[in-house]
Amino acid sequence: MKRISRLLSYLSAFWSAWTLVRSPPGVVGGMVWLPKLWAGAWAPFLALAGLLGALTGWPDRQARWFGLFGATLALRHTARVTARHDAFAQALGPDWEARIRPDLRARMPSRRYWLVQPRPPAMHGRRDVVLGTRGETAEPLLCDIWEPPQGVPRTGLALLYLHGSLWQALDKDFLTRPLFRRLAGQGHVVVDLAYSLAPQANLYHMMGDVKRAIAWIKAHAAAYGIDAGRVVLMGVSGGGHLALLAAYTPHHPAFQPEGLEADTAVRAVVSLYGVTDLVAFFHEYGRANPRQPAYSAQISDDLRPRVYDRTALDRFLTRQRIFPPYRYGNMPGGPLLLVDVMGGTLREVPDAYRLGSPIAHVGPQCPPTLQIFGQDDFAIPVSHGQRLHRALCKAGVPSVYVELPDAVHGYDQYFGVSRRVAPAAQAATYDVERFLALMV
Secondary structure: OHHHHHHHHHHHHHHHHHHHOOOOOOHHHHHHHHHHHHHHHOHHHHHHHHHHHHHHOOOOHHHHHHHHHHHHHHHHHHHHHOOOOOHHHHHHOOOHHHHOOHHHHHOOOOOOOOOOOOOOOOOEEEEEEEEEEOOOOOOEEEEEEEEOOOOOOOOOOEEEEEOOOOOOOOOOOOOOHHHHHHHHOOOOEEEEEOOOOOOOOOHHHHHHHHHHHHHHHHHOOHHHOOOOOOEEEEEEOHHHHHHHHHHHOOOOOOOOOOOOOOOOOOOEEEEEOOOOOHHHHHHHHHHHOOOOOOOHHHOOHHHOOEEOOOOHHHHHHHHHOOOOOEEOOOOOOOOOHHHHHHOOOOOOOHHHHHHOOHHHHOOOOOOOEEEEEEOOOOOOOOHHHHHHHHHHHHOOOOEEEEEEOOOOOOOOOOOOOOOOOOHHHHHHHHHHHHHHHHOO
């Protein structure tokens, strides 16, 4: 029993201590990121393990103090990240909750945090629906469509979701079904888009895919019980940047695909830790990737991304778009990421970087915006969200801005941990649900 008590106490103390570690930018931040992500996700159970170790091994000073130390840190993290905030009241007024339809409020969990969230009802889905073609390759533009369960009335709202990984990797249906089940269970239709990725596609190709998807949803709204005026964009990381940019630039000639005359305005936009200023991000990214060139003439052959397809695993990862196995400097990220996305360096195409920055398009015409950042994001500084929030408020646009204490980049998606357990994911989902409910 003494060994088990000590083991529980030591594990609790070791992993809970990661919640206190700061994530600096660059390589060190990347090394800290995964253990800190998992420590935050498992914090409630680390607290239970620490308390159990301390209580069962109380006569043993090491088991007692290490267990209490770990439990205290884990409970601290859980309480901080799930604490209530007044961001909605600041943006929408003190009566914002009263404006949510009673029937929709009844379908949403009433609490911001559960030890384990109730499992949502199963949703109805269609995989690999063809929305059109990708502009740069003429390949099919695919999405998955998730609809409310039978018997759940539809709200008329459609959520177009754009996955993350800095414009370069991953795919639709990547660790997102728990979120989609929650939203579909409340009556929303979710469209999960497989937009084009760098280096094969640049920003304009990606934006073209998003605009085509918006137009397709509006053209097929009646078939899915959608109100064409209630299309909301949501993205994380690189997808958050695309969501903001598309929401703030309806009908902009630089991003509207040729021949597309449909209305691409949206009802609202949700961004989870998305880039808002590409000019600033070029400098930030360069500090983390010192080999990022100032000019294209400085690009050597060893910096060029090359797909490595020698093994069956390589080919599987490439086909599934799960971190395609690039050789040399581009797996994932790398010094040429922004150069490929933007078609040049900041010194070469400065206007493109400004044009591709959501903050450059802020004005009274922008739709209501929700941003949620982790305060300890090593990849995309919280200053991106803070600056955009201030600009939106100055322009008179409803802007809900939330920072989750101790949370890191990707706090809403986990390998091996359910978002029904992770406190940061639960808190973010709670806010997303209520923001969408206000857009109905």
